[in-house]
Amino acid sequence: MERFFSEALNVPPETFSFIILPILVFLARICDVSISTLRIIFVLNSRKGTATILGFFESLIWLVAIGQIFQHINNPVTYIAYAGGFATGTLVGMLLEERLALGRVVVRIMTQKPATKLVDYLQTHNFRYSTVKAESEEGIVDVVFTVLKRDRLPELLAVIESFNPKAFYTIEGVKKVSQEDAVVSGRLRQRWKQALKIR
Structure with missing residues (x-):
């Protein structure tokens, strides 16, 4: 050289x-x-x-x-x-x-405020989620679990902030997801069927 x-x-x-x-x-x-x-x-x-x-x-x-x-x-x-x-x-x-923003993360959200509006948002915007009732030192709380692509994380955090600024949440990386995007692809398929009027 x-x-x-x-x-x-x-x-x-x-x-x-x-x-x-x-x-x-x-x-x-x-x-x-x-x-x-x-x-x-x-x-x-x-x-x-x-x-x-x-x-x-x-x-x-x-x-x-x-x-x-x-x-x-x-x-x-x-x-x-x-x-x-x-x-x-x-x-x-x-x-x-x-x-x-590679990969996926799992977000756990814990809130004393009922998580109905948050769950509605997750459902209408194709997030995969589960929700359970749990008991904490502050009483009964709603716990919402969701797995999402990292590039959608800022969107979710903004929703959590608007839903309940005092909500507690944790974020962890996910190595692998089974049945990846199954829920999303299923809903997309339904939308195509409706658009094409397939019975």
């Missing part, structure tokens, strides 16, 4: 060692750590094929970056670039994960 920059681009060795190489290492680390974050998320969601492909590119980029560092072992600037790229890549990976 150094030969390419010096011969093809006429870059002085000092410029390559203390400016270009640290920048390349920094960018490489951002890429491989971001990919690593996404790979872990895909593993947790049982996306085997995608996780495998990401793992290949993650290790390839890492090997290229670490190889350049070993070739310039006496250059302390590359160490700083390596560590800085790792930290930045962690942040970038988290931001990407939030933006992609």
Whole structure:
């Protein structure tokens, strides 16, 4: 790599060692750590094929970056670039994960206020849910369980806030869902039948 920059681009060795190489290492680390974050998320969601492909590119980029560092072992600037790229890549990976909103979550909602309106909303907007009565230290409460795609979570939280700002809820990641989207697909099928007037 150094030969390419010096011969093809006429870059002085000092410029390559203390400016270009640290920048390349920094960018490489951002890429491989971001990919690593996404790979872990895909593993947790049982996306085997995608996780495998990401793992290949993650290790390839890492090997290229670490190889350049070993070739310039006496250059302390590359160490700083390596560590800085790792930290930045962690942040970038988290931001990407939030933006992609991969996978599903289970939300448990506990409220002393009757959850009739909340349940009506879940039913009319194709959320899969269950509801039970339970006893807490504050008395009888309604407990609503629902499993949804993460990209719909902000919608649900806004509904909970408007329904009862004092409602207590918990959110956990879900690895796998049986009969995925069965309720939604069934309702969509009914809508198509009604639209086509199929008896």
